[in-house]
Each structure stands twice: as structure tokens, then as C-alpha cells.
Amino acid sequence: xxxxxxxxxxxxxxxxxxxxxxxxxxxxxxxxxxxxxxxxxxxxxxxxxxxxxxxxxxxxxxxxxxxxxxxxxxxxxxxxxxxxxxxxxxxxxxxxxxxxxxxxxxxxxxxxxxxxxxxxxxxxxxxxxxxxxxxxxxxxxxxxxxxxxxxxxxxxxxxxxxxxxxxxxxxxxxxxxxxxxxxxxxxxxxxxxxxxxxxxxxxxxxxxxxxxxxxxxxxxxxxxxxxxxxxxxxxxxxxxxxxxxxxxxxxxxxxxxxxxxxx
Amino acid sequence: xxxxxxxxxxxxxxxxxxxxxxxxxxxxxxxxxxxxxxxxxxxxxxxxxxxxxxxxxxxxxxxxxxxxxxxxxxxxxxxxxxxxxxxxxxxxxxxxxxxxxxxxxxxxxxxxxxxxxxxxxxxxxxxxxxxxxxxxxxxxxxxxxxxxxxxxxxxxxxxxxxxxxxxxxxxxxxxxxxxxxxxxxxxxxxxxxxxxxxxxxxxxxxxxxxxxxxxxxxxxxxxxxxxxxxxxxxxxxxxxxxxxxxxxxxxxxxxxxxxxxxxxxxxxxxxxxxxxxxxxxxxxxxxxxxxxxxxxxxxxxxxxxxxxxxxxxxxxxxxxxxxxxxxxxxxxxxxxxxxxxxxxxxxxxxxxxxxxxxxxxxxxxxxxxxxxxxxxxxxxxxxxxxxxxxxxxxxxxxxxxxxxxxxxxxxxxxxxxxxxxxxxxxxxxxxxxx
Numbered sequence: 038x039x040x041x042x043x044x045x046x047x048x049x050x051x052x053x054x055x056x057x058x059x060x061x062x063x064x065x066x067x068x069x070x071x072x073x074x075x076x077x078x079x080x081x082x083x084x085x086x087x088x089x090x091x092x093x094x095x096x097x098x099x100x101x102x103x104x105x106x107x108x109x110x111x112x113x114x115x116x117x118x119x120x121x122x123x124x125x126x127x128x129x130x131x132x133x134x135x136x137x138x139x140x141x142x143x144x145x146x147x148x149x150x151x152x153x154x155x156x157x158x159x160x161x162x163x164x165x166x167x168x169x170x171x172x173x174x175x176x177x178x179x180x181x182x183x184x185x186x187x188x189x190x191x192x193x194x195x196x197x198x199x200x201x202x203x204x205x206x207x208x209x210x211x212x213x214x215x216x217x218x219x220x221x222x223x224x225x226x227x228x229x230x231x232x233x234x235x236x237x238x239x240x241x242x243x244x245x246x247x248x249x250x251x252x253x254x255x256x257x258x259x260x261x262x263x264x265x266x267x268x269x270x271x272x273x274x275x276x277x278x279x280x281x282x283x284x285x286x287x288x289x290x291x292x293x294x295x296x297x298x299x300x
Numbered sequence: 301x302x303x304x305x306x307x308x309x310x311x312x313x314x315x316x317x318x319x320x321x322x323x324x325x326x327x328x329x330x331x332x333x334x335x336x337x338x339x340x341x342x343x344x345x346x347x348x349x350x351x352x353x354x355x356x357x358x359x360x361x362x363x364x365x366x367x368x369x370x371x372x373x374x375x376x377x378x379x380x381x382x383x384x385x386x387x388x389x390x391x392x393x394x395x396x397x398x399x400x401x402x403x404x405x406x407x408x409x410x411x412x413x414x415x416x417x418x419x420x421x422x423x424x425x426x427x428x429x430x431x432x433x434x435x436x437x438x439x440x441x442x443x444x445x446x447x448x449x450x451x452x453x454x455x456x457x458x459x460x461x462x463x464x465x466x467x468x469x470x471x472x473x474x475x476x477x478x479x480x481x482x483x484x485x486x487x488x489x490x491x492x493x494x495x496x497x498x499x500x501x502x503x504x505x506x507x508x509x510x511x512x513x514x515x516x517x518x519x520x521x522x523x524x525x526x527x528x529x530x531x532x533x534x535x536x537x538x539x540x541x542x543x544x545x546x547x548x549x550x551x552x553x554x555x556x557x558x559x560x561x562x563x564x565x566x567x568x569x570x571x572x573x574x575x576x577x578x579x580x581x582x583x584x585x586x587x588x589x590x591x592x593x594x595x596x597x598x599x600x601x602x603x604x605x606x607x608x609x610x611x612x613x614x615x616x617x618x619x620x621x622x623x624x625x626x627x628x629x630x631x632x633x634x635x636x637x638x639x640x641x642x643x644x645x646x647x648x649x650x651x652x653x654x655x656x657x658x659x660x661x662x663x664x665x666x667x668x669x670x671x672x673x674x675x676x677x678x679x680x681x682x683x684x685x686x687x688x689x690x691x692x693x694x695x696x697x698x699x700x701x702x703x704x705x706x707x708x709x710x711x712x713x714x715x716x717x718x719x720x721x722x723x724x725x726x727x728x729x730x731x732x733x734x
Contacts, residue, residue, distance in 0.1 A: 217587030
């Protein structure tokens with residue numbers, strides 16, 4: 038099924054045919070999706086697409102791109118994407134990563150922060166929470182996990198339009214694929230890299246925006262605060278009455294913050 | 301025919317409501333476990349198995365589960381080690397060790413070799429992927445379950461058969477010094493049987509390896525279909541499957557009177573029974589199912605909370621009324637008996653029913669299964685009647701039907717017919733006649 042509102046491309050990266058969604062015009066923005074796969078066209082995509090070209094690769098194993106059996110952890114996946122942006126001549130690019138995708142961006146930045154111009158991490162996993170725990174998606178159903186992603190479902194129209202109603206067989210299949218691939222790369226330690234706290238010191242001269250919901254029930258705000266502490270010059274923006282998906286739960290403020298940061 | 305006896309080593313002192321309200325045995329908090337009661341039960345279960353040896357059973361079958369009152373045998377090799385010494389004749393059949401959840405397969409190879417030696421070569425090991433919940437209980441990545449299974453299997457066989465020391469650099473397991481000193485008594489290694497719930501992938505894998513496949517109390521129709529799949533796959537590997545390639549586990553409850561047997565049989569549905577083992581999110585952790593299996597589930601169930609065969613009707617899943625759920629579970633008892641999923645009666649009345657199952661599936665390996673929170677005296681009565689009255693009759697039926705076991709005919713040793721087309725092992729006609 039084609040993703041509504043996007044053009045689709047296939048790009049060969051090594052042995053993998055990487056599926057890319059694109060929307061917009063202008064400077065590139067690399068968008069790294071989270072652990073439940075790519076959710077579909079959202080308001081923030083449309084808003085940012087006015088000035089930028091969003092490059093949204095669908096991670097290997099998350100449905101449309103076939104799994105790559107050699108990718109067994111987030112660092113492998115990060116190196117895969119470093120090759121992709123280099124070969125596509127996107128380097129250095131702006132990047133925005135959500136949840137597991139934020140962890141992925143942070144890993145790439147610790148390895149080589151010069152591959153990015155600016156980095157936005159939204160509810161990013163990747164660090165052991167100084168307090169609280171990262172909610173475990175592997176002991177609940179996909180639907181149960183999704184519900185934990187948003188603080189106030191009824192007042193989040195984009196959540197209801199994307200995930201409301203009866204689960205379809207296609208959704209079941211896509212979510213199961215996403216959960217399986219997430220298990221392959223993030224089973225343990227769950228959703229963080231033990232050494233991340235130390236490696237973040239390698240990030241230098243990379244403007245970084247951290248966006249968090251104060252009521253994030255998946256990756257606690259303490260992780261955002263820890264990223265701010267360890268990434269030189271990072272700015273943390275938080276939204277009240279907001280869970281793990283500020284991009285849909287507080288989309289207007291989210292768009293404003295991200296646009297103003299990226300310039 | 302190889303005749304065995306099996307029981308989960310359940311902890312029955314958990315209130316049934318605690319299981320029903322969670323829709324699952326797995327996940328009941330272990331604050332309900334009383335170690336002094338557990339100690340009594342574990343020893344009773346061992347006594348029963350030792351008694352099977354005296355009764356002349358061919359095998360005792362063990363399994364393992366983790367984190368559940370459904371089965372206290374979390375490390376069945378410990379029980380197998382006790383039985384290796386305490387029994388004299390009976391085969392110790394482990395169906396099976398959940399090798400993807402064992403972080404150190406080399407240690408497992410060593411444990412099993414010791415059991416084989418202590419028992420004088422009576423060990424029959426078997427391997428399973430482990431239920432979904434076992435992956436969670438052991439923190440074994442379910443997305444690599446199949447890869448762990450294949451590699452651990454190969455490593456264990458290598459550890460038993462390849463002269464050491466050698467190095468093992470696999471995808472998931474790495475050893476710089478494989479040289480287990482204690483090797484199995486049976487050469488080149490003990491015979492291996494594989495139990496399962498008729499997953500096509502496993503059935504084909506067994507046929508390719510010439511391993512007997514033991515179906516765990518599955519419905520007769522689908523089981524027969526899997527026999528056909530095994531037989532076709534066996535033919536592709538150049539051999540004719542026979543009864544020695546197949547086994548079946550049969551829930552059965554025998555007592556002096558029909559009423560007493562029924563009272564025993566109903567216990568089998570305690571807490572929703574076998575099918576209420578774990579909730580879907582624990583039965584199907586991420587990546588545990590193949591893509592094909594996920595697709596099958598997706599087409600069957602748009603609601604992820606409801607896949608899987610269950611004795612708790614779907615519309616009751618959201619209900620809070622435990623009494624209604626309990627009633628629905630026990631109302632299903634007669635259906636389960638009718639389809640021979642549960643057999644109850646006196647020795648005289650169960651034998652013809654067993655004959656029907658044997659005529660349909662024609663297995664060379666057959667295990668009786670007794671479970672449920674029954675008084676120990678009743679369990680022992682059942683076991684005694686099975687051993688003294690039912691088993692001899694089943695043996696005769698086995699002889700009459702030509703149900704050869706893997707010790708009589710080596711699995712995979714039968715040549716294909718000259719046509720190259722394999723003969724059926726089970727009997728669809730007998731199934732039709734039921």
C-alpha cells in the first residue's frame with residue numbers, strides 16, 4: 038500500500054533495498070521513525086514540508102524494507118544509515134528522531150557528529166533512565182503499547198484517526214513486524230546503550246533540540262534531562278499534559294519549536 | 301509401541317479465581333507460592349514417576365515451564381537426574397528442553413550426558429522452542445528463537461559427537477574450548493524426539509532430521525494433516541515414515557467408577573486448563589512467530605487480545621464476572637470428551653476410546669496425561685489402573701495395528717515404496733468413522 042501524501046523511492050544500500058518516503062521541497066531533513074514503524078502522514082510533516090524535503094527511510098525489518106540479518110543492534114543500524122546519507126550525498130543533514138529513532142540519531146551522532154548539521158530528539162530512548170523505566174513494549178500488545186504513548190487520547194485527534202477504532206489485520210501484521218525488528222536490535226539492555234552517557238561527550242558543535250512530554254509514559258523525562266546534561270549546548274523543551282508523542286499531542290507547539298530551531 | 305506417562309507438576313494451591321481473572325496461569329504472582337506445599341507436591345510427583353517404573357511403563361515424560369503454577373518443573377533436568385538414579389528400567393523422556401532459552405547449550409549437553417550415564421543409557425532428550433512466555437521468563441530474545449534453536453541443537457550434537465577440544469564461533473553462541481569430559485552412554489548420542497503443537501515449520505524440521513514428532517493433545521483432524529505433511533517431507537528426504545515417527549499425548553482419567561473418573565477429568569479444566577496457559581501478548585512475544593504464522597493470525601484475528609485456541613470463550617475475555625467464565629469453562633467439558641480431547645472412564649470403558657485414537661493416528665509413541673488438582677490417592681488409583689489394566693490392552697492394540705516404536709524400527713530406516721509415493725501412516729477413514 039502506498040503511503041498517502043508521500044512519494045516512494047527505493048534506494049540500494051549495500052545488500053538492502055531501502056524504502057524511502059519523501060515529501061516537500063528544500064533542504065533535506067532526515068526523519069528516523071520509532072519502534073512501531075512509520076505511522077503515516079501527520080500535520081507536522083506537512084508543515085515542515087513547506088520549506089524542506091523530508092527523507093523518511095523505513096528501517097530494515099519494519100515492513101516495507103526487508104530485514105538485514107546482520108543488523109543486530111542499534112549501532113549496526115546507525116552505521117547502515119551513515120552509509121545511506123553519505124551515498125545519497127545528504128551529509129551533513131539535519132535529523133529528527135522519534136523514540137527508538139531518537140536513540141538511533143544519538144548513536145550516529147556519538148560516532149560522528151559531523152554527519153549532522155542539527156539534531157532533534159523527540160522522546161528519545163538510548164540512555165538508562167536516571168529515574169523511572171522505559172516502558173516495555175514486549176510484554177504488552179501493540180495496541181496496549183500505543184495507548185501508553187499518548188497522555189490524553191480523546192483530545193488528540195491525530196491519534197484517534199491513526200490508531201482509533203478496530204485494529205485491522207494489516208495493522209496487526211505491520212505492528213508485529215515492527216515489534217519483531219525492535220526485539221532483534223533492542224531486546225537487552227532494553228532501549229538503551231550502556232555506554233551512551235560516556236559516548237555523548239563525543240558530540241561536539243552539533244546544535245541539539247530535545248523535545249519531551251512531561252507526562253511521557255514510555256521514555257521518562259529524566260532521560261531528556263540526562264541527554265541535556267551530556268550533550269554540549271543541548272536545549273530541552275517540554276510540554277505539559279503531554280505523553281510520548283508531542284508531535285501529535287501538541288502538534289502546533291511542536292511544529293513551532295522545531296521550525297524555529299531548524300531555521 | 302512405547303507407552304509413557306506424563307503430568308505437568310502443577311502447583312494446585314493457587315485459587316482458581318486468580319488464574320481466571322488474569323486469563324492466564326503465566327503471570328500469577330509467586331506470592332501465592334507456599335514452599336512447604338511445593339516441597340510436598342514435587343516429591344509426590346517424583347513418587348508417581350518412580351511408580352510408573354514399577355508398573356512397567358516404557359517411559360516417563362517430563363517437560364518444563366517457567367514462572368507459572370501450571371508446572372513446577374522449571375528445570376526438568378533436576379527431576380530427570382533424580383529419576384535416573386531412582387528408577388531401573390523406564391526411559392526418561394524429556395519433551396523437551398527449551399533450547400532457545402538456555403543461554404549456555406554446552407552446559408545443557410553436559411547435564412544431559414550425566415543423566416544418560418547415571419540412568420545407564422535411558423535418556424531420550426527432546427527439544428522445544430519454548431512457549432512464548434518462556435522467552436519472557438528467561439529473557440531469551442524471541443526474535444532469534446528459531447536461530448537459537450537451530451544453533452543450540454547443532455552445538456549440542458557437536459559437543460556429544462565431535463572429538464574435542466574444538467572452537468565454536470556461531471552467530472549466537474561462542475565457545476573457545478568445547479571439550480565436555482562426560483559424554484552420553486548411548487552412541488553416537490541419545491535418540492531425540494520432538495514434541496509440539498503441530499506447527500508446520502517444526503513438523504517439517506523433524507521429518508528432515510528423522511526425529512519422531514510427538515503431538516501434545518492436539519485435535520485429531522489437524523494432527524492427522526500434520527502426519528501427512530511429515531510423511532511428504534520424509535519422502536522428499538528419501539524415506540517412508542512409519543508409526544515410529546509419530547507420538548501422541550492423550551489426556552486420560554481412569555477410576556473405579558465412571559462418576560469418579562468424571563470427577564477427576566473435570567479437574568483437567570482447572571483455571572481454564574491447558575489452553576489458558578498464557579495471555580496472547582505472552583504467547584506471541586515479538587518475532588516469536590514466523591512471518592507466515594503472523595499472517596495467518598492476522599487474517600484470523602483482527603483483535604490481538606484473542607488469538608489462539610482457548611477454553612475461555614472470546615466474548616468473556618472482557619468480562620469481570622469470574623463465575624460466568626468458570627461456568628463457560630466447565631460447560632465445555634462434554635465437548636472435550638466428545639472430541640476425545642479428554643478421555644475418562646473405568647479401564648473397561650476407556651480402552652475402546654483409546655483404540656479409536658490409535659486407529660486414527662497410528663502412533664508408535666503414546667503417552668497418558670493426567671493433570672488437575674485431584675487428591676493424591678485418586679491420582680495414584682488412576683496411575684495404577686492405567687498401568688495394570690489399560691496399558692496391557694493398549695499394548696495388544698498396538699501389536700494388532702503394527703504400531704512400531706522408535707526402538708523397534710529406527711525412524712527413517714524404511715525405504716519408500718517403489719512408486720516413490722509414500723504410504724499414509726494415519727487413517728483418515730478411521731477419523732471419518734468417529
